[in-house]
Amino acid sequence: MSDAPQFITILGSTGSIGQNTLDVVARHPGRYRVFALTAARQDEALFEQCRAFQPRVAVLVDAAAAARLRERVREAGLAVEVRQGAQALCEVSEAPEVHAVMAAIVGAAGLAPSLAAARAGKKLLLANKEALVVGGDLFMDTVRAGGATLLPIDSEHSAVFQSLPEDPASWDRRVDKIVLTASGGPFRTRAPGTLAEVTPEQACAHPNWVMGRKISVDSATMMNKALEVIEARYLFGLAPERIEVVIHPQSVIHSMVQYRDGSIVAQLGTPDMRVPIAYGLAWPERIASGASALDFATLGTLSFESADEARFPGLPLAWSALRGPAGTTAVLNAANEEAVAAFLDRRLRFDHIHAVNDATLQRVSPSKPQSLADLLALDEEARACARQQVTRLQT
Numbered sequence: 001m002s003d004a005p006q007f008i009t010i011l012g013s014t015g016s017i018g019q020n021t022l023d024v025v026a027r028h029p030g031r032y033r034v035f036a037l038t039a040a041r042q043d044e045a046l047f048e049q050c051r052a053f054q055p056r057v058a059v060l061v062d063a064a065a066a067a068r069l070r071e072r073v074r075e076a077g078l079a080v081e082v083r084q085g086a087q088a089l090c091e092v093s094e095a096p097e098v099h100a101v102m103a104a105i106v107g108a109a110g111l112a113p114s115l116a117a118a119r120a121g122k123k124l125l126l127a128n129k130e131a132l133v134v135g136g137d138l139f140m141d142t143v144r145a146g147g148a149t150l151l152p153i154d155s156e157h158s159a160v161f162q163s164l165p166e167d168p169a170s171w172d173r174r175v176d177k178i179v180l181t182a183s184g185g186p187f188r189t190r191a192p193g194t195l196a197e198v199t200p201e202q203a204c205a206h207p208n209w210v211m212g213r214k215i216s217v218d219s220a221t222m223m224n225k226a227l228e229v230i231e232a233r234y235l236f237g238l239a240p241e242r243i244e245v246v247i248h249p250q251s252v253i254h255s256m257v258q259y260r261d262g263s264i265v266a267q268l269g270t271p272d273m274r275v276p277i278a279y280g281l282a283w284p285e286r287i288a289s290g291a292s293a294l295d296f297a298t299l300g301t302l303s304f305e306s307a308d309e310a311r312f313p314g315l316p317l318a319w320s321a322l323r324g325p326a327g328t329t330a331v332l333n334a335a336n337e338e339a340v341a342a343f344l345d346r347r348l349r350f351d352h353i354h355a356v357n358d359a360t361l362q363r364v365s366p367s368k369p370q371s372l373a374d375l376l377a378l379d380e381e382a383r384a385c386a387r388q389q390v391t392r393l394q395t
């Protein structure tokens with residue numbers, strides 16, 4: 001590596017992954033500089049980040065929030081250019097000065113800027129799993145055509161990537177299957193009959209990880225694991241039948257690869273997202289992340305159980321969506337985003353999230369999306385259908 005610092009764009013810098021990324025970046029000021037920081041509308045938080053990291057550009061999607069940030073940046077005398085709107089997210093992802101892009105927006109809203117980074121051949125650090133679930137083959141084709149380097153930030157996929165041989169051409173031949181671990185979330189042992197009463201606060205209280213609200217609800221329904229099965233299928237190119245899920249409540253083993261000879265390679269660590277973030281940033285080097293290592297003397301028991309489909313009916317949707325026509329995973333994602341938003345807004349019961357996802361999958365049939373525009377149209381069609389289902393189920 002040359003001694004010049006690498007410039008990084010962090011999409012979604014005010015979120016949980018964004019803040020953890022800045023924490024790692026701050027530990028290595030000679031190695032990384034921030035080119036751009038972005039958020040939807042959190043101008044207060046973004047201003048504080050601008051003060052601390054002095055990016056060249058800051059983007060807010062919301063116009064009023066961007067105007068407030070521009071004013072505060074001017075008053076503080078910071079040399080930060082404030083831009084507004086979704087198109088600016090793409091501009092700061094493909095800018096020639098940028099070496100790496102951390103994609104940490106939540107939801108399909110992150111698809112266009114992630115594709116812009118892929119097309120521009122950047123090192124693309126992908127936390128935004130929904131972008132890959134929606135983009136599917138088109139996403140992976142764009143990565144290849146653009147000559148981008150795609151590195152997974154999701155802890156399970158980072159674990160799999162760390163456990164795979166270096167040569168991707170050998171994966172299909174040497175690997176028997178990928179085993180994704182799941183904590184089981186906050187309701188692993190709760191009586192299934194009581195899930196109708198779950199509140200957003202209960203669903204967002206994850207036992208092992210502190211995360212944004214959307215992924216916290218996904219962890220409680222295990223739709224997060226369903227999205228991760230789809231993510232693994234596209235990232236690693238193995239057939240869906242060769243991806244398995246096992247519940248491991250301690251979140252110490254972050255995932256595993258089983259080889260043809262029966263050998264299993266796993267990656268372990270404390271549940272701290274700074275580890276996969278530091279790995280992605282420095283790959284193939286290793287740098288300090290700020291996370292503490294496991295202490296085997298106090299670790300205690302590691303346990304495993306299979307996922308109960310009656311409790312977590314959303315999980316099998318991953319394999320059925322992958323068996324469906326191209327675009328089916330985008331329909332599932334759109335339905336789930338709408339259902340989770342309605343649940344967080346107290347307009348939908350927790351156990352009806354699955355009902356919305358299932359009904360939307362049955363009603364929307366994708367017609368082979370070929371472009372970003374096709375995908376966004378399909379996403380909108382599925383959202384409209386999911387919103388109808390939410391209304392139908394409202395009590």
Ligand code: NAD
Pocket residue numbers: 011012013014015016017018038039040041042061103104105106107109110127128129130153154155209210211212213214215273
């Ligand atoms: P978060 O809600 O904490 O942060 C989301 C960020 O995206 C914020 O900066 C927000 O301003 C921005 N954003 C939201 N909607 C936007 C829009 N429409 N346009 C532009 N920007 C928008 O979320 P998070 O927990 O940091 O998760 C981010 C992504 O990383 C998700 O896809 C999630 O599944 C994935 N992920 C998160 C974790 C974790 O530990 N938090 C772990 C693995 C994967």
Ligand code: MG
Pocket residue numbers: 154155156228
């Ligand atoms: Mg994960």
